Amino acid sequence: MSSIPTTTTSAAGFFRIPPPPHRIPAAGVRMMAGALQSNASSVGTILTNLQHESATPLPVLRHVADAMTEDMRAGLAVEGGSDLKMILSYVDALPSGNEKGLFYALDLGGTNFRVLRVQLGGKEERVIATESEQVSIPKELMSGTSEQLFDFIANGLATFAEVEGGNFRLPHGRQREVGFTFSFPVMQTSIDSGILMKWTKGFSVSGTAGRDVVACLNEAMERQALDMRVSALVNDTVGALAGARYWDDDVMVAVILGTGTNACYVERTDAIPRLNGTMSASGMTIINTEWGAFSNGIPLTVFDRDMDAASINPGEQIFEKTISGMYLGEIARRVLLKMAEEGDLFGRSFPEKLTTPFILRTPDLCAMQQDNSDDLQAVGSILYNATQVESNLSSRKVALEVCDAIVKRGGRLAGAGIVGILQKMDQDSKGSIYGKQTVVAMDGGLYEHYPQYRGYMQRAVEELLGSEISRNIVIEHSKDGSGIGAALLAATNSKYEH
Numbered sequence: 001m002s003s004i005p006t007t008t009t010s011a012a013g014f015f016r017i018p019p020p021p022h023r024i025p026a027a028g029v030r031m032m033a034g035a036l037q038s039n040a041s042s043v044g045t046i047l048t049n050l051q052h053e054s055a056t057p058l059p060v061l062r063h064v065a066d067a068m069t070e071d072m073r074a075g076l077a078v079e080g081g082s083d084l085k086m087i088l089s090y091v092d093a094l095p096s097g098n099e100k101g102l103f104y105a106l107d108l109g110g111t112n113f114r115v116l117r118v119q120l121g122g123k124e125e126r127v128i129a130t131e132s133e134q135v136s137i138p139k140e141l142m143s144g145t146s147e148q149l150f151d152f153i154a155n156g157l158a159t160f161a162e163v164e165g166g167n168f169r170l171p172h173g174r175q176r177e178v179g180f181t182f183s184f185p186v187m188q189t190s191i192d193s194g195i196l197m198k199w200t201k202g203f204s205v206s207g208t209a210g211r212d213v214v215a216c217l218n219e220a221m222e223r224q225a226l227d228m229r230v231s232a233l234v235n236d237t238v239g240a241l242a243g244a245r246y247w248d249d250d251v252m253v254a255v256i257l258g259t260g261t262n263a264c265y266v267e268r269t270d271a272i273p274r275l276n277g278t279m280s281a282s283g284m285t286i287i288n289t290e291w292g293a294f295s296n297g298i299p300l301t302v303f304d305r306d307m308d309a310a311s312i313n314p315g316e317q318i319f320e321k322t323i324s325g326m327y328l329g330e331i332a333r334r335v336l337l338k339m340a341e342e343g344d345l346f347g348r349s350f351p352e353k354l355t356t357p358f359i360l361r362t363p364d365l366c367a368m369q370q371d372n373s374d375d376l377q378a379v380g381s382i383l384y385n386a387t388q389v390e391s392n393l394s395s396r397k398v399a400l401e402v403c404d405a406i407v408k409r410g411g412r413l414a415g416a417g418i419v420g421i422l423q424k425m426d427q428d429s430k431g432s433i434y435g436k437q438t439v440v441a442m443d444g445g446l447y448e449h450y451p452q453y454r455g456y457m458q459r460a461v462e463e464l465l466g467s468e469i470s471r472n473i474v475i476e477h478s479k480d481g482s483g484i485g486a487a488l489l490a491a492t493n494s495k496y497e498h
């Protein structure tokens, strides 16, 4: 597990004198024809070690699920009691279906920024109309200043709000209200305020940590002369739970698997020792686990350790770094690079581009895994387009094995995490989770687009729960995602009568 020494991968060097400088420095230069012979034994050793060290047999999954349950309890007992922050969401009432009116939502994820408006028509009409837009977050804003980032967001929202018409109607004299989905760890201080604890997912924006992100947004909206009010600050998992619950009362857990990962669930206030007996009117509240920070018992390889050491948050977000979309491609690139350096996977030399961090993306792994052809032509061109390496059939097969090992571990660990949450809830409610239908709402680009990942996750849940209980646990894609959820929570917390 995490304590197993992982230097064994370098045993490949035993077969060769220290590798010569392989890289071709000039950009765009590729290897010469006829150089595609790989050192099969080194490549084989690296692959076998990878598969061995990232393996997640049932006992490992069980350990991870149990550790997740324990860490949840420890985090609920005392502030800072575990890796899991178990953040109070201040969402004590879930959407009822009676919500009416025009509401906006704004979602800052790790890759994309979305704006949405929805016209709600109450129990009968439900969602009358929605409209949304999505833009990717410019790279330079991820490491700029807080003002730059929030100005970009406020500007996007202002532009979107300008073109409101058709089915969307705001009663005269009312201010537009927006639910702000912010998918980074925030210590929530009320339903409409919260302090950013730290940036994750590659963001290192200066001047936001320790500040109220709603105030940051309000100030930027003022600079844009945009007259809107943030009536709910929601984590994306909480938005996803609210959005799914609007349609289905059996939804108890929501999980995001996108650029990053997180999970939240419906908790009873009497099961939160930290609250010292303070009850919500409903007796329940949503807890945002921030499970990306979980680290207990995760099988790690030298590639994970190296990636973590080179990251902007070393030692943090270990679960996120093994299961979420931002990192799977990068772990695979590191393995392929090692195979190229020590085992000539792509011939005697390889392009410099393969040494560029994050050049191979998780959607690339996904696309490669969809190639069922005999010659793996698509795998070859995806590898070439991403990294400029030339491959033959055997190196393409190896690349697929590498993807599979990493994606399998990611999916299976995500499944174990889900069981950890369900098992905590079931133990506390004496069987009311496993004994009836319980829905886990899923959202995020990784879950949505990666069928192999989804399959591994689902099978891990079934292995852990057994076939009988598994029948009661429904894992489903939450159709409207966190966007509508945030708008619904803006409605629930509207300053106007509703």
Ligand code: ADP
Residues within 6 Å of the ligand: 108, 109, 110, 111, 112, 183, 257, 258, 259, 260, 324, 325, 326, 362, 363, 364, 366, 367, 443, 444, 445, 446, 449, 450
């Ligand atoms: P965010 O996490 O920024 O809110 P999404 O939920 O849309 O955004 O997730 C985007 C992430 O999902 C990407 O960074 C990528 O890691 C992953 N992803 C997107 N498309 C695919 C795909 N086709 N295959 C695998 N992963 C994908």
Ligand code: MG
Residues within 6 Å of the ligand: 108, 109, 110, 183, 236, 258, 444
């Ligand atoms: Mg998101």
